Amino acid sequence: MSPEIGLIVAPDRTYATLAARARRLGFVRALRRPLLVALVLGTSMALSTTRHVTPALVFSTTVMLYVIVIGQILTALAVMPATRAHTIGRARALDLFFASHAPWSLWLLAASAWAPSPLGRPVAPVWAAALVPVVLTPRIIAAYFRQVHELDRRQAAVRTVVHQILTWGMFLALYGAAVAIWPRMLQVVS
Amino acid sequence: MRLQNVRIALCGVFVIGLFIGAAGDRGMPHMPPMRDGYIVLAGDFHVHSFPGDGGLAPWDIAHEARRRRLDVFALTNHNATWSWTLTRALDWTRATSGVLMLPGVEVTSVGFHIAAIGIDRPVEWRGSVVDVAAAIHAGGGVAIAAHPTAESRKAYGAAAFRALDGIEAAHPGMLESERSRREYLEVYRAAVDAHPSIAAIGSTDFHTWAPVGLCRTYLFVRAATESGVLEAIRAGRTVACDGGGEVHGPDAFAPLVRDECRVDAAAPPIGDGFLSHLGATTAWLSLLALVIVGAEEPV
Numbered sequence: 001m002s003p004e005i006g007l008i009v010a011p012d013r014t015y016a017t018l019a020a021r022a023r024r025l026g027f028v029r030a031l032r033r034p035l036l037v038a039l040v041l042g043t044s045m046a047l048s049t050t051r052h053v054t055p056a057l058v059f060s061t062t063v064m065l066y067v068i069v070i071g072q073i074l075t076a077l078a079v080m081p082a083t084r085a086h087t088i089g090r091a092r093a094l095d096l097f098f099a100s101h102a103p104w105s106l107w108l109l110a111a112s113a114w115a116p117s118p119l120g121r122p123v124a125p126v127w128a129a130a131l132v133p134v135v136l137t138p139r140i141i142a143a144y145f146r147q148v149h150e151l152d153r154r155q156a157a158v159r160t161v162v163h164q165i166l167t168w169g170m171f172l173a174l175y176g177a178a179v180a181i182w183p184r185m186l187q188v189v190s
Numbered sequence: 191m192r193l194q195n196v197r198i199a200l201c202g203v204f205v206i207g208l209f210i211g212a213a214g215d216r217g218m219p220h221m222p223p224m225r226d227g228y229i230v231l232a233g234d235f236h237v238h239s240f241p242g243d244g245g246l247a248p249w250d251i252a253h254e255a256r257r258r259r260l261d262v263f264a265l266t267n268h269n270a271t272w273s274w275t276l277t278r279a280l281d282w283t284r285a286t287s288g289v290l291m292l293p294g295v296e297v298t299s300v301g302f303h304i305a306a307i308g309i310d311r312p313v314e315w316r317g318s319v320v321d322v323a324a325a326i327h328a329g330g331g332v333a334i335a336a337h338p339t340a341e342s343r344k345a346y347g348a349a350a351f352r353a354l355d356g357i358e359a360a361h362p363g364m365l366e367s368e369r370s371r372r373e374y375l376e377v378y379r380a381a382v383d384a385h386p387s388i389a390a391i392g393s394t395d396f397h398t399w400a401p402v403g404l405c406r407t408y409l410f411v412r413a414a415t416e417s418g419v420l421e422a423i424r425a426g427r428t429v430a431c432d433g434g435g436e437v438h439g440p441d442a443f444a445p446l447v448r449d450e451c452r453v454d455a456a457a458p459p460i461g462d463g464f465l466s467h468l469g470a471t472t473a474w475l476s477l478l479a480l481v482i483v484g485a486e487e488p489v
Contacts, residue, residue, distance in 0.1 A: 002484030017489040033485050039204075043477055048398050049245045050254050052459075052466045053473045054212040055205075060250050064240050095485075105481045113474060118362040118400050119433055178243035180268035180298035183315055187300045 004102035008136060011143035018096055019148045023088070030091035033098035034069050040105045041065040044112040051115065072098075075166040079159045084149040096148050100140040103133035138164055196483060204476040211469025215257075215461045220288075222261055225446040228410035228427065231419065232454065233262040234403050236296065236305045236336055236358065236393030241276065242267035245398040248277040252287035257459040258403035262419055264294035264307045266336075271295055274310055292416055296336055297322050302345035303336040304354070305393065308420045319350035332423045334391050337361050338377045339370065346377065348384035356389030356423050357381045359439065360405040360432035363395075378438060389423045390439035392430030404433045406454065408447040431455065 006014035042062025046053050076097045077090070084093070107130055116123040138160050145156035175181075223230050238244030239251055246254065248265055255263045265273050274293040293310040296303055304322050306313060309331035315322065323333040334356035338346055351357070359378040364371040381388050392405040410427040411418040422428060429439035429447050435455035437444045 001488055002482060003486055003489050004484040005482060006489045014489050018486075036480060036485065040477060040481065043473060045245050045398070047470060047474065050250075050257070050401070050459075051470065052211050052215065052462065053208050053470050054215050055208045056212070057250055057253070058208055058473070060247055061245075064247055099485070102481060102484075106478075109474065109478050109481070116399050118365040118404065123399065175243070178241075178268065178270075180270070180315075183269075183298050183300050190300060 003099055007099055007140050007143070008103060011140045012147055015096070015143045015147035018099070019088075023092065025089060025092040025095055027091045030095040033095055033101070034073060037072070037098060037101050037105060038062050038066050038069045040108050041068060044108040047112040048115060071170050072101075072167070075163060075170065078166060079163045081145075081149050081151065081159070088148075093148065097141075097144055100137060100144055103136040103140070107133045193483065193487060197480065197485075200476045200480045200483065204473050204480070207469050207472030207474075207476060209469070210465055210472060214463055214465030214467075214469060220256065220259055220261065220460075222414065223450070225410065226443075228412065228422075229414055229418075230447060230450070231261040231290075231409045231411055231414060232259060232403070232450070233264075233407045233409055233419065234260055234394050234396065234405075235264045235292075235294070235307050235334060235356075235391055235407060236266050236361075237263050237396045237402060238267055238296075239265050239273040241272045242270060243397055244273070248273050248291060249280070249287070251396070251402060252289045252291055254402050254459075255289045256287045257461060258401060259454055259457070259460065260289060260403045260406065261414065262290040262292065262409070263402065264292040264305070266294040266296040266305050266307070268296050268298040269312050269315055271311055290414065290416065290419065292419065294331070297326070302338070302342045305334040305336045305358075305391075306331045307334065307423070308332055308416065319345050320353040323350075323353040323355075332356065332389075332420050334358060334389070334393075334423070335377075335381070336393070337363055337395060338374075338381075339363060340373050343377065346381070351381040351384035351388060354381070354385065354388060356391040356426075356428065358393050358430070359390040360392030360407075360430035361395060362400045362404055362433060365433050375438065387426035387440075389426045389428040390430040391423075391428060392432060392438070401459075403454070406431045406451075408437075408443075408450065410443055410446075 039062055042058050042065050045061040046057045111126045142156050142160040145151045145159050240247045292307055294307040295312050297306050297315050299315040306326040309329040313325040326333040332355040335354055336358055364374040392407045394400050394402055394404045396402045408429045409422040411422045429437050429444045431437055431451035433455055435452040437448050437451045
């Protein structure tokens with residue numbers, strides 16, 4: 001079974017195996033998983049918005065959405081403990097962390113294939129399906145802290161919660177700025 | 191080692207998929223028709239873009255607008271013009287599609303939204319519809335009531351309609367149910383009662399899933415320029431076309447574009463065909479396989 005699918009099925013066992021074979025990685029090699037995430041984001045966006053792909057379009061959407069990957073790298077580095085990362089190297093620790101993105105990657109690809117539209121398929125199943133990565137991702141990240149960084153259950157849970165707060169907080173801040181959240185909140189209050 | 195070869199092969203297939211998609215992406219020149227002495231342009235005046243809550247960058251929207259047989263569109267992010275600033279900074283991107291791109295803002299206020307077209311900086315959103323419309327006019331733009339549904343109905347009295355240049359008479363929201371369709375058309379009729387020359391606007395409110403140009407506006411312009419477009423909106427020489435192929439607008443103009451609306455609503459994008467679908471499917475499948483195969487040896 002591939003590590004990405006293994007993490008969905010049995011996160012602790014999979015991360016334990018990956019951590020046991022942990023080896024130092026160069027930073028360029030460590031970018032393979034973040035780059036794949038960016039490609040998934042960019043291609044899914046191109047397909048969702050236009051139903052077609054070209055090199056120029058996918059390059060543009062991927063570069064544009066790389067800001068999300070950078071945000072994910074920063075939040076990961078912010079919550080990553082220094083001790084074990086010192087042993088295996090930050091690059092490998094980051095590489096293993098990005099393996100946890102598989103549930104979201106699969107959801108993005110599924111959503112772009114479903115392609116809801118006002119004249120076609122409804123959007124509700126896409127949001128309903130998002131519950132799967134919303135539930136799976138914290139479970140995988142907690143396993144990452146336990147197995148890769150050898151933290152106890154409580155420490156791993158705390159770091160997972162902090163990571164989720166940072167990630168969703170960043171998402172809400174960016175989204176809030178983009179949709180002009182302040183007048184909308186005033187509307188709700190009034 | 192064998193899996194590594196599979197990954198390299200999948201990357202290759204992904205790139206091939208993109209190039210197959212590009213081979214199907216042949217642009218065709220779109221000649222706007224003439225009607226009654228006017229050039230008829232097709233436009234979408236409510237489009238969200240990156241950076242903002244839209245899924246595409248302005249230059250990609252321009253390309254997509256051309257595929258969807260549009261001649262003009264406006265960037266209307268919420269109370270922000272970053273994406274217009276970005277486009278101006280990368281000026282070469284504006285010349286590539288042949289589609290006229292206009293600056294704009296969706297003025298997002300408490301209880302109502304107004305698409306402000308032809309202005310390149312945000313306007314004050316606090317105030318009534320009349321106040322916001324005045325601020326837009328002072329900046330040289332036109333003010334269009336955005337998705338004026340029952341929720342925002344309270345904000346639009348007769349004075350508000352008279353202050354506006356246009357109203358969205360066609361919007362993807364009206365495709366959700368017969369009730370919402372009725373609501374949109376009732377508000378449009380109330381607007382025409384108060385302001386007979388108010389422009390009927392069809393807009394997609396594009397973010398991600400509703401394609402650019404799904405609902406569109408036909409403009410009867412004297413010149414295919416930014417000022418020509420704004421003048422046609424101010425004069426009310428527009429017809430809104432909903433995604434179902436029906437026109438909404440003044441009797442003097444609506445019959446002139448009834449056929450265009452029906453054809454454009456049903457037509458696939460230019461270049462959409464076997465190669466385009468093959469490219470998209472190939473790229474999607476190879477990416478899915480790359481995610482499933484994973485980045486290192488099995489566990």
